[in-house]
Amino acid sequence: MESYVLKQVLSLLEKYHICNSCLGRQFGNLLSGLTNESRGMALKTVLLMEWENKSRLTSFEEPVLSSLLSKDYEIGLKSVQRYFPESTLNEAKCDICNDYLLPVKLEKLAIRAVDTAEELDFGTFLVGCIFPPSMLDKEDSIRSTFNLEYGESIKSEFNREVGKRIQARLPEILVDFKAPDVVFTFEVVEDRIEVKKNPLMILGRYKKLTRGIPQSKWHCRVCRGTGCERCNFTGKMYQESVEEFVSEPVLSAAEGASSKFHGSGREDIDALMLGTGRPFVLEISEPRKRSLDFQELASIINKNAEGKVEVEFEGITDRSKVRELKTRSSRNSKGYRATIEFDQPVDINNERIQVLESELTGKIINQRTPIRVAHRRADKIRSRKVQKFEVEKKEPKEWVVYIICEGGLYVKELISGDEGRTHPSLSELLQVNARVIALDVMEVFKSHNDLEYLDTNPSI
Ligand SMILES: [Zn+2]
Ligand SMILES: [Zn+2]
Structure with a gap:
């Protein structure tokens, strides 16, 4: 052979x-x-x-x-x-790896990585490495010279072998290729280990029980956050926000560097957020602690923000959830309760109300970008469906209505008509000027299924 x-x-x-x-x-x-x-x-x-x-x-x-x-x-x-008794071991370094892949070296690197991460709380990790291009090129050229077709790359061997040795010392920690808690990057020749703590993503829902609190922290328009007379040297437009109430206790418990609040859409500053709450993901960057007691944290937040904001945490999630909240879910249906004021008394009977309700339920509303947001949004027409319109309470000059509609519909304009820019509108149908004086988000539907259910069952 x-x-x-x-x-x-x-x-x-x-x-x-x-x-x-x-x-x-x-x-x-x-x-x-x-x-x-x-x-x-x-x-x-x-x-x-x-x-x-x-x-x-x-x-x-x-x-x-x-x-x-x-x-x-x-x-x-x-x-x-046995044949040449004078022989000794050859101390020369390996021509390919310069001895960086010797098992004793890999062992030492793994021990150093584990020591570096001693204070960190993590459940999954991944190893990465940086080799000088000259070393990688050398191996490539040897392979092509000798026609070696079964070779593995030096980097993948390094990552696997060091990963195995780290895991042998931390048996409860798993390797995760997709979304590891911690990434060890070895700059092999420079002899450096970088430990990157990936962000902690926490899924939750919040309710806002008071008007006048924005969802996210707003920098002062005048000083842009550095502090001035206008903002009473706080750097903020509003003293409180949902974001701050929620993120501060979590950031300090996780011993993180900073936080970001990703809401699934947002309600107006003067609207309440009620019902089952609005989903959000709280992102904590560089957390030292990951095993947090979310129930305990929620009760701390709810106590600090009593009467203003209420949260519930659903657990740890990953970055894909943020994309989902920002794109798909922002089109998910919302349920609103609106208090409406009329310029003149509206005197219509229950039968006429029923007709009005069925006229708006299932209707596609075309809305040109409202005047109140035109300074920051492009001027265009958007079409959204009203899935339910129900008058809950009526007095001659004031109604309370319940509306379910596709995410992104401008509810205030559905009522006022926005000087004809939204069509049809309640003002237009009743031939009376109407405006929203209080708006509460009652429900943020969780998935498309809810939406489909409503689409095919306009009567509910
Ligand atoms: Zn070697
Ligand atoms: Zn300021």
Whole structure:
């Protein structure tokens, strides 16, 4: 049998001094369940056996002997010493990895990484590495010169081997390729380890029980956050916000660097957020602690913000949830309660009310960008559906109505008509000027299913 593998090994070792791992790695995609180190040792061992059988050690090519006496291969020394008692281990460095892949080195790096992360609370990790391009190029060029087609990359071997050694020391911590809590990046030659703490993403829902509180912290328009007379040197437009109430206790419990609040849309500053609350994701960057007691945190928040904001946490999530909240869910349906004031008394009977309700329920409303937001939004027409319109309470000059509509519908304009920019509108249908004097979000529907359900059941 002509040995493809041994022929390759021999020609490699004639030219280069190679450690066990780097030799094994050139054949890394042959056989699974072996480390490259043991592949390399096996290849060197077979070569030694061939050599002993053939030549009885009268001759042996000096260059090949170099790798067979490499300092990570003591079996070689013992065999060779039987014939050449003066032989010693070869202290030369590996021509490919410069000894950075020797198991003792990987072991040391893993210990350092574990020490560095000692204070950190994490459940999953991933290893990454940076090698100098010259080292990677060298291996590439050797592979093409010798036509080695089963090689693995030095980086993937490094990541796997160091990862295994970290995990051996932290058995309760798992490797996670998709969304690890912590990423160790080894700058191998520079001898640096960077520990990146990925953000902690927490899913929750909030209710806003008082008017006049914005969802997010607003910087003062005059000083942009540095503090001035206008903002009483707080740097803020409003002293309180949902974001601050929610994020401050969590940020301090997680010992994070900063936080971001991602709401699934937002209600107007003067609207309440009631019902089951509005979903949000709270992002804490560089958290030192991840196992937080969310129930405890919610009760701290709810006590601090009593009568103003109420939260409930649903647990830990990932970044994809933010995208979902920002895009898909922002179109999800919302339920509103609006108190409406009329310029003149509206005197219509229950029958006429029913007609009005059925006229608006299921209707597509076309809205040109409202005057009140025109300074910050592009002027365009948007179409959203009203899925339910119900008059709950009526007095001649004041009504309370319940509206379910697609996310993004401007409710205040659905009532006022916005000088004809929204069509149809309640003002238009009743031929009386109407405006919203109080608006509360009662429900943010959780999914598209809810939306579909409403679409096909306009009567509910
Ligand atoms: Zn090597
Ligand atoms: Zn200011």
